[in-house]
Amino acid sequence: MLARGLAKHFRDVRAVDGVDFAVAPNECVGFLGPNGAGKTTLMRLIYSALRKTAGELSVFGLTPMQQRKQINAGVGVVFQENNLDEDLNAAECLLIHALYCGLSFRTARRRAAELLEWMALSPKARSTIRTLSGGMVRRLMIARALLHSPRLLILDEPTTGLDPQVRHTIWAALRELKRQGMTILLTTHYMEEAQQLSDRVLIMDRGRIILSGPPNELIGQHLERYVLQASGLTEVPAATDGIRHERAGDADCFYSNAEPLLQALYDRLPTRSAVLRHANLEDVFLKFTGRGLHE
């Protein structure tokens, strides 16, 4: 997949504002960004659910919209919001979607049963969609996206609003799919999710890609190794050499490559609501997209 100067404008809103990226086969790429950064719009451009305003995009070497059928035959999409067919039960949902995807009745039934089993939903096969929990709905959506064995799986915030058990189950499933050779595009604003699954992350803000690279490299390149995070400090300790201090609202962050320095600082802090940890993707994300609200 290749995008060059790709843009999508809605009247005066530049949802996607000239992005360049490439995705290799069997790569898992995470698109990170605050709400409204243009992640969903970008995904919709990829599976031809929107017309681009400008730029170039090719998927499997084909052109979206013009070669929608050929592209989408190899694409599975897990949508952000539940759009399962509420007039059907879980098994029927998969069966009908499999027919849409072009499977024969026989293959459709077999795949539906296999994927329900894989997603631990077999006991719910006859349940209507309304009676399923949020986690079940999301697992069913993932099963639905896999019916036709797509080469490319697009997941738009696959675990937003789910409990940790379901999240970890879904992550395990996605890692298994990647092992089996699938290319995965993932949008999320959970940094942990991006760090767990992605070979590479693209950080988006206001329709642009502002940073890209493997999660650990990004952290290493742009931040010190350790962070001491504290809130509600009435008095900020005097700065020490080797420690960088940032303040936002009532929160203070101290960055350093030397853990002992921060440990010493931690011991001197009057508050116990402080955490000393490794710098993570969220720190990078906040550094580049800012701490203010974006909407």
Add this chain to the structure above:
Amino acid sequence: MNESSVPPGELCAPLPLRTGRCWSLFGVWYRHVRVYRKTLLANATPPVLESLYFFAAVAIGLGSYLLKTGFDGLPYVTYVASGVLAGSAMMCAVFETTYGTFVRLVYQRSYDAMLGTHLRISEMFVGEMLFCATKGAVFSTIVLLITTLCGARPTIWCLLVPLIGFVTGYLWAAVGLVVTSYVKTINNFSFFTTGIITPVFYFSGTFFPVRGHYAWLDVVAMLVPLTPSIELSRALFKASFTPVTGIALVLLLGYTALFHWLALRRMTARVLR
């Protein structure tokens, strides 16, 4: 998660896909049939009963007191039966692609899910219209059978009634889609149903001849998209075909082609936002 149930590698093994138009249309059509079958009694009873109430009240009730002669050379019971069966094809189709489509479009977001597949947007909606056409064929046939039991007198040509119901259903499904493509909230449909569908049902020659009063009214009446269906249905009951029958056929097919084109154009714009 039970990972042993699917052998490793099987999840992503390529599968043969049928991406042809026929299978795509069948998939969409079958979805509707399957859903409809689940709630057959609840869905199909009201429209059939509604047409029959009109038939009973007007044709059998009122008609037996006031109209011994009927219209157009047909006994009044037969006259109304031939009109109501086309009207019922219109009703069942137009409600499906207004309220039904709107719910799928806005609340259930079914078309978004379909956009994630290889289905063409045209296939998504043509499949739906074909389902409405099927419903039109079935409904008009049911009305034909019941009214026949109640005293209407069909001819052998009435075997073609399902065909008229089919095309009428397709046409009005397309009209419904065009309307839906403009509608912002579901309440807006009441303007369409009471403002257009109800008068069309009453004033397209279903219960009395609209033509023959004023020349201008003849033209207006003929241009209402339900009139050609009723004209054709009546020709079948009379077993007599005149130039007007030919005009009706051309108009019906013309309207169907026009609204098919408009519906796809409008819905494509709406779905792609």
